Amino acid sequence: MSALNPIAPIGQAVLGLLRTAGAISIFAWRGIRAMLLPPWYFGQVGAQLMRIGFYSLPVVGLTAVFTGAALALNIYTGGARFNAEQFVPNIVVIGITRELGPVLASLMLAGRVSAAMAAEIGAMRVTEQIDALHTLSTDPFRFLVAPRLLAALISVPLLVLIADIIGVFGGYGVSTVILDFNGATYIRNTLDFMTSGDVTSGLIKAGVFGFIIALMGCYHGYNSARGAQGVGRATTNAVVSAAILIFAANYTLTTLFV
C-alpha cells in the first residue's frame, strides 16, 4: 500500500539523505576531534603529505597549464568581439585564482586522492585491519582519519597555489607564443591587476575542498560494505560525493567572496 503512495519514496529518499548527512557530520566531528587532541601520529601525517601533496603535483600541474592556456585563448576570442583583447592577462588571473585553480585541481584530487583513500581504508575494513587496530589499542580515527584530514588541509591549498602560478603561466605561454603579447607587459598586467583577495579566497576554498576530499575518502572507506564489491562501491561513492560537495561548497563560498 505504501508502494502505491507517490509521496512515500520521496519521503524515504529525504530521510535517507538526512541520515547520511547526519552520519557524515558525526564522522567529521570525530575526525576533527582526533586531529586536535593527542596522541598524534606524525609519521602518518608525513606519509600522507607525500602521497596527497607531492605525488599529486604532476596531475595538478598539467590540469593548470592546459586550463590557463585554454582560458587565455577563449578570453582572447571573446574579448576580440568588443576590442578588449588586451584584458587577457587580467581575466586569466582572476579566473584561475578565484575559480578554476581551486575547483579543477580539487576535482582532479577527488579522482586521485578520495578514490585512493576510500579503496585503501575500505580494503582495511573488509580484511578486518580496522578491527585489528582497535585490538591493538589504537584508535582508527587518530591513526587513519586524522592524518589524512590534516595532510589534505595542508597540501591542497599548497597544490592550488602552485596550480595558480602554473595556470597563469599557461595563459602567458599561449598569449606570448600564439597571440603576440609582449611577455613583460603580460606579467606586469597580471601582477598589477591581481589582488591578494583573489588568491586568498581561492586558497580558503582549497582548504575546504581538501577537507571534503579527505573526509569523503575516509568516510566511504571506513563504512565500506563487505567484499570486493563493497570496496568498489565505496570508491565510486567517495569520488562522486566529493565532486558534488566541492561544487556545492564552491558556490556557497563564492557568494561569500564576491
Next chain:
Amino acid sequence: MTMSTSSKISISGVYKAFGANKVLRGVDIELQAGKSLVVIGGSGTGKSVLLKCILGLLTPDEGSISVDGQSIHKTGPRTRQNIMGKFGMLFQGGALFDSLSVWENVAFRLIYADGVSRRAARKRAIAALAKVNLGPETANLGPAELSGGMQKRVGLARAIAARPEILFFDEPTTGLDPITADVINNLIRSQVTALGATAISITHDMASARKIADEIAMIYEGKIIWRGPAKDVDNSGNPYVEQFVTGSETGPIKVMAG
C-alpha cells in the same frame, strides 16, 4: 545462575542478529582468570561473531558482557580503551596491516600505543616471531610476500607480543602443517600455563583443542549446548558433541544436502 565475582570474562544472555540471520541466541559463558577455553562448533555458527562481541567490535542486540567486572558495552570510551588494552587477538584471516612490514605488524602496539622505542620494539618483535617458528629473515618482508600459514603465525606473534592478559585465537592452527601446528599449540598452552593469560580459542581441529583447552564449549544454533573439561570431550554423552568430535555426517546436527 550465580554470577561468580572472580570471573575474568562474563557473558550472559547475548543475542546478535544480522537482519533475519539470528546468529547468537542467548550465549552464556563464565571464564575464570588463567584458564583456556576452546569453543568448537560448525562453520557459520557465530564463533567469530562471539569473539567480536566480547571485543566490542560488534554490539550485541541484547545481553551483557563484562571483563574483570566492567561492562564493555555500557561504558565510556576511556574505560573501554583500558579494557581493550587487556586483549590480544588473532583474527581468522590474519588482518595484518599490508602497508607495514612483518616486524612492524608484530611490534605495532608496542610502537604506536605503548610508546616503546622502535629499536626495542623490533627486538621484541623478532623474539615473538621466533616463538611462532619464523626466523629474523621474515622480519622485513611485507605480509603479501608470506604464505597463508605464515601470515597466520605473524598474526599470532602480533597478538602475544605486548603480553596481554586475555588472548583470543580465531582458528590458530588452520592452514598449518601438523608440526608447526604443534608448535603453535604448545605456544598457546604456555601463554596460559606459564604467563597466566586467560584464553579463548576457536578451532575445528580436535587435536589442537585437546592440547590447548582446560575446558571445551560447543556452540550450536546460537547457544552453548555443552561445556566440560577437555578430557571429557570424547565421552560427553551429548549427541551433538559426539557427532562433531567424530566428524560424522549422521547425527542430530543438520547437514545441508547439496
